[in-house]
Amino acid sequence: MVNSNSISIARQRIRESRRLAVITGAGVSAESGIPTFRGPGGLWRNFRAEELATPEAFKRDPKLVWEWYDWRRGICKQAQPNPGHLSLAKIETTATEFLLITQNVDGLHKRAGSKRIAEIHGNIWRARCTLCGNEFDLEETPLLEIPPRCKCKGIARPDIVWFGETYDQDLLEDILDFLSGTDTLITVGTSGMVPMPVYLTRHAMSHGAFAIDLNPDESELSGIVNLSLRGKAGEILPNLTEI
Ligand code: APR
Numbered sequence: 001m002v003n004s005n006s007i008s009i010a011r012q013r014i015r016e017s018r019r020l021a022v023i024t025g026a027g028v029s030a031e032s033g034i035p036t037f038r039g040p041g042g043l044w045r046n047f048r049a050e051e052l053a054t055p056e057a058f059k060r061d062p063k064l065v066w067e068w069y070d071w072r073r074g075i076c077k078q079a080q081p082n083p084g085h086l087s088l089a090k091i092e093t094t095a096t097e098f099l100l101i102t103q104n105v106d107g108l109h110k111r112a113g114s115k116r117i118a119e120i121h122g123n124i125w126r127a128r129c130t131l132c133g134n135e136f137d138l139e140e141t142p143l144l145e146i147p148p149r150c151k152c153k154g155i156a157r158p159d160i161v162w163f164g165e166t167y168d169q170d171l172l173e174d175i176l177d178f179l180s181g182t183d184t185l186i187t188v189g190t191s192g193m194v195p196m197p198v199y200l201t202r203h204a205m206s207h208g209a210f211a212i213d214l215n216p217d218e219s220e221l222s223g224i225v226n227l228s229l230r231g232k233a234g235e236i237l238p239n240l241t242e243i
Contacts, residue, residue: 054163
């Protein structure tokens with residue numbers, strides 16, 4: 001369990017940071033009832049995310065992939081931001097410079113009031129036409145038509161970065177730039193099994209950032225960061241915002 005000394009170190013770092021960055025993963029939404037990818041409840045019809053969130057899976061069976069997303073969209077719609085999301089929105093209001101980098105596609109950070117968000121894996125409420133490339137909001141839940149179609153009648157896909165696909169390079173450049181001058185970086189609720197959070201953390205640390213990881217369990221970040229806080233996002237983050 002996390003001790004009060006670690007909490008006060010983290011609080012002080014946050015308070016004294018001119019530039020603060022946060023990277024979140026599925027764990028920050030776990031207390032909102034959205035299963036993490038690699039934790040309990042992460043499987044759908046016995047498929048792992050790696051088997052469905054790929055361009056190949058979509059090409060093979062777009063209906064199956066959309067059924068999985070339709071299920072996840074239903075869960076996300078029911079979910080409410082938890083104290084972890086709300087605390088991050090609050091931290092943003094007191095920081096001089098702030099960026100929230102999220103791997104989550106559920107939209108809960110925005111609903112909690114966060115403003116400067118980089119959704120590096122896209123957003124589950126947007127779709128993109130595979131024919132004409134049109135991007136559009138897709139909010140109906142459950143979906144009326146699977147797979148959903150664009151106005152041009154082309155099949156749409158979720159506007160999400162899948163396994164084997166590249167990140168938006170402009171967005172990534174902006175993030176790396178921001179992290180080059182970041183005083184404190186907090187990673188929350190990510191296993192680091194997808195390597196981007198580890199890469200970004202190493203980048204920020206090599207430019208002088210103090211890195212804090214928050215996770216109830218050991219993660220790929222645990223051995224890298226300066227300070228590891230063991231606990232749940234919804235319980236620890238509110239403590240960090242009582243500045
Ligand atoms: N608070 C904080 N962390 C938590 C909580 C909680 N209440 N509950 C679970 N966790 C932690 C788990 O210990 C785990 O380390 O959240 C992490 C979730 O890990 P993953 O399921 O691997 O999710 P994430 O790291 O976000 O996955 C990255 O993989 O499948 C893809 O694109 C998908 O964005 C996702 C990416």
